[in-house]
Amino acid sequence: MSRSINRVTLLGHLGADPESRRTQDGRLVVTFRIATGEAWRDKTTGERKETTDWHTVVIFNEGLAKVAEQYLRRGSHVCVEGQLKTRKWQDQSGQDRYATEVVLQAFRGDLVLLDRSERQAPDETAYGAARTRPDRPDPTAAAAPPFDDEVPF
Amino acid sequence: MSRSINRVTLLGHLGADPESRRTQDGRLVVTFRIATGEAWRDKTTGERKETTDWHTVVIFNEGLAKVAEQYLRRGSHVCVEGQLKTRKWQDQSGQDRYATEVVLQAFRGDLVLLDRSERQAPDETAYGAARTRPDRPDPTAAAAPPFDDEVPF
């Protein structure tokens, strides 16, 4: 149960190779920039228009970070689900600055590789269940329906 | 990492009290129906129109099932995130029938109670981490920014 929802879904291309860093306690963090865009025809002038938006994605999820590091490159096509988070930091002059990023934490967020060549990536679970194990009675194995009196609504 | 996305988000009201059942191996499953609607003005007649859609939600997630059982009632206002799944079953005459439902499995899906009176519900984690533990360096505790050379993109 949550008291709120904070969900970002982005599907687009990487503008550059991902960058890998470590937190002070040694955990892998992978960062990349992804572009989304929209195109439309101006209603008054009839002109074709286009905008690109750039987003920073930060992966703290161990399994997904390894996948991103190994398989994503400049130009990669990817779909990302994460949370919107804003960090505060100080620039050299000591002024407060803010960076708003799309964050993939452990057990939160997901990454879908869309380039055929990258889809050979192992399931993330190979990295230790970085994501999720469905917890439903196996529907294919079930000889009987889950409930005796089952009717559709 | 996933190879696909299957996500349903519904925000609406329960049409009736939730129903609780057990799977054959004893796990709690809670089911309810939720209504969503849309209203619009017909462009040609100018008339106000309205439709209601009814959805079946099935919660296999232990923690969320308990919350739903205890706090949700007919008329409850709720937001649900789950997966779209279709079950096949046989009716009395042996014919194949299908039921398509919004399913909340363990580690997948979420439930947000929107009625003030219900928001006293304990965090789901009280039921044994039915959901998620963020895995990010605690941002408030961090005296230094996560990375030395940090600048916003």
Added chain:
Amino acid sequence: MSRSINRVTLLGHLGADPESRRTQDGRLVVTFRIATGEAWRDKTTGERKETTDWHTVVIFNEGLAKVAEQYLRRGSHVCVEGQLKTRKWQDQSGQDRYATEVVLQAFRGDLVLLDRSERQAPDETAYGAARTRPDRPDPTAAAAPPFDDEVPF
């Protein structure tokens, strides 16, 4: 403003070519089936498991229907945003039956073609603004920031 949310996001592959039909008043409707899946490792047995879910997508949105008809085929990789809707119908024996589908109506829903070969599709706007025209002051043209006193929060 809406009083509820009804949103489905699916990313997967088509199981067969789309089917085109017309409503009784002549409008194009395109239908296809799309598969999503999940893979996980069983916690107790360690076995690799996998499920596939099949979904029916129905496009009433004129522009998107034409794109789907022309560019999508069995095996196509696609991302779809629509609404969950259940239709009631009678089978030959007069019994009530239900079909639950992911519906893309005009001004609602979206379709993203993920196969490189299909991405040559014209912008949907070519079909008459089947989707959406951003309505924001053009950020690139703006010599001054949108607001005089702008500071980030």
Added chain:
Amino acid sequence: MSRSINRVTLLGHLGADPESRRTQDGRLVVTFRIATGEAWRDKTTGERKETTDWHTVVIFNEGLAKVAEQYLRRGSHVCVEGQLKTRKWQDQSGQDRYATEVVLQAFRGDLVLLDRSERQAPDETAYGAARTRPDRPDPTAAAAPPFDDEVPF
């Protein structure tokens, strides 16, 4: 049809009353801050933890801006769907600064008021179809099923 996805869903409370401004060409723009949060139990210490994230929402959509201005206040409970966008601006010292916001444009985005007292708000369509007119054959009026040969998949 889109070539990318850029979608943010937030459900939370306003931290302060919305602010109304006008663009240089006179259009209403409403801005507010909304908080989302997550709570979890630290796996190692067993301690209860909590974080709050703050987000800036900017509404360029005329109808939704009017609704927000009139009905939302500090503490209002709201669900928002918009796009993630980053603006560049110059501070007093001429330095480049960035602000990342959740933007609701015309025909894009949605707003759901969750406080009972605010739900009296008129449908947004009262403001001129700021959102969406479903474009589906009216299912209730249909004496016959939409298609002659209809069977569920």
Added chain:
DNA sequence: TTTT
């Protein structure tokens, strides 16, 4: 800085 991506992509079409």
Added chain:
DNA sequence: TTTT
């Protein structure tokens, strides 16, 4: 069967 909900809600406004």
